[in-house]
Amino acid sequence: MRLIAAIETNEQHSNSARFLLLAALSALSIGLAGCNTAAPIDTISIDSTQGTDENIASLTDVIRRNPSNPEGYNVRGSAYGKSGKYSNALDDFNRAIQLNPSFYQAYANRALIHRSMGNLAEAANDYNRALQINPRYDVAYIGRGNLYRQAGRTNEATNDFNRAINLQTTDPRAYHNRGLIKQLNNQHTQAIEDFSTAISLAPNSPEPYNGRGISYVALNDDDNAFADFNRAIELDQRIAESWANQGLIYERRGEKSRAAKSYARAAQLDPKYRPAVDGLARVR
Numbered sequence: 408m409r410l411i412a413a414i415e416t417n418e419q420h421s422n423s424a425r426f427l428l429l430a431a432l433s434a435l436s437i438g439l440a441g442c443n444t445a446a447p448i449d450t451i452s453i454d455s456t457q458g459t460d461e462n463i464a465s466l467t468d469v470i471r472r473n474p475s476n477p478e479g480y481n482v483r484g485s486a487y488g489k490s491g492k493y494s495n496a497l498d499d500f501n502r503a504i505q506l507n508p509s510f511y512q513a514y515a516n517r518a519l520i521h522r523s524m525g526n527l528a529e530a531a532n533d534y535n536r537a538l539q540i541n542p543r544y545d546v547a548y549i550g551r552g553n554l555y556r557q558a559g560r561t562n563e564a565t566n567d568f569n570r571a572i573n574l575q576t577t578d579p580r581a582y583h584n585r586g587l588i589k590q591l592n593n594q595h596t597q598a599i600e601d602f603s604t605a606i607s608l609a610p611n612s613p614e615p616y617n618g619r620g621i622s623y624v625a626l627n628d629d630d631n632a633f634a635d636f637n638r639a640i641e642l643d644q645r646i647a648e649s650w651a652n653q654g655l656i657y658e659r660r661g662e663k664s665r666a667a668k669s670y671a672r673a674a675q676l677d678p679k680y681r682p683a684v685d686g687l688a689r690v691r
Contacts, residue, residue, distance in 0.1 A: 462486055477506035481513045488520050496520045511540040515547045522554070530554060545576035553584055561588045579608035583615050586622075595622040613639035617648055629656055647677035654686050663690040 466483040473479060484499030500517035503510055518533035534551035537544055552567030568585040571578065586601030602619035609615070620635035633656045639649040654669030667690045673683030 459490070463490070475506060477503040477510055477513065480506070481510065481516060484513070484520075485516055488516070488523070493520050493524050497524075509540050511537040511544055511547070514540070515544065515550060518547070518550055522550070527554065543574055545571040545574045545578060545581070548574075549576070549578055549580045549584070553580070556584055556588060561591065564588060577608055579605040579612065579615065582608070583618065586615070586618055590618065590622055590625075593625075595625045598622045599626075611642055613642040613646055613649060616642070617646075617652060620652055624655070629659060632656060645676060647673040647680045647683055649673075650676065651680065651683040651686060654683070654690075658686065658690055666690045 463483060463486050466479065466486055470476075470479040470483060480499040480503040484496045484503065487493070487496035487499060497517065497520055500513050500520065503513040504517070507513070514533045514537035518530040518537070521527070521530035521533060531551065531554055534547045534554070537547040538551070541547075548567040548571040552564045552571070555561070555564035555567060565585060565588055568581045568588075571581040572585070582601040583605040586598045586605065589595075589598035589601060599619055599622045602615045602622065605612070605615040606619070616635040616639040620632040620639070623629070623632035623635065633653070636649055636652040636656060639646065640653060643649070650669045650673035654666045654673065657663075657666035657669055667687060670683045670687035670690065673680055674687055677683065
């Protein structure tokens with residue numbers, strides 16, 4: 408599938424674009440065309456509550472009592488995915504689909520596992536199958552749209568995000584990832600609107616705050632950008648990008664000692680994050 412080869416190539420391009428953008432900003436340049444800094448909200452995060460051994464054991468008991476119910480395997484597969492046990496998750500989703508070949512939710516769940524494992528062709532096929540079964544399934548449009556976005560096929564990605572939004576999705580990923588594309592196209596006012604909607608739907612997620620903050624910087628609105636970067640840090644202090652973004656604002660304000668502290672924290676969290684390393688070298 409041509410989509411997959413493009414994804415594999417453009418994942419590296421996306422990382423490079425994030426570095427080049429913030430490096431340019433840190434040099435106090437406002438040339439933000441091609442910006443794509445905030446990460447998409449589309450990967451499986453490890454969840455210590457949903458993926459606990461105790462929870463999985465409880466779900467296993469449910470399956471043992473009713474082994475022909477596909478829903479039990481679907482739920483346990485999600486728990487395995489949350490715990491990072493992707494092979495076990497795939498086994499459960501395979502079993503759920505075997506029991507119910509029209510189980511479109513299981514196809515979309517399996518697609519996310521495949522994507523997390525790097526099986527991008529399988530992920531695309533599963534999203535397509537889910538949409539064949541249920542053309543109104545917003546989750547599959549969002550998942551497939553993000554595959555397109557990472558492959559550089561932004562028009563097709565936007566179409567999928569628009570479909571999900573037109574279906575009145577309450578999933579913040581549709582707005583966040585569409586905002587990334589608008590940001591890429593230098594449509595920062597529209598991107599801010601999408602990031603703001605994503606924030607209203609997921610107020611405890613730091614990613615859209617970082618995304619919106621970058622677009623505020625592009626519009627020379629450093630005060631709102633600074634507020635967004637600080638909020639991203641409040642929500643999760645373990646994200647290097649948030650600290651580097653904060654350092655950028657301090658640097659633009661001429662507060663080099665504070666910028667150095669922020670860049671140093673970002674570099675401590677991710678020693679390979681070049682915007683932090685380069686920013687720190689500039690302000691020391």
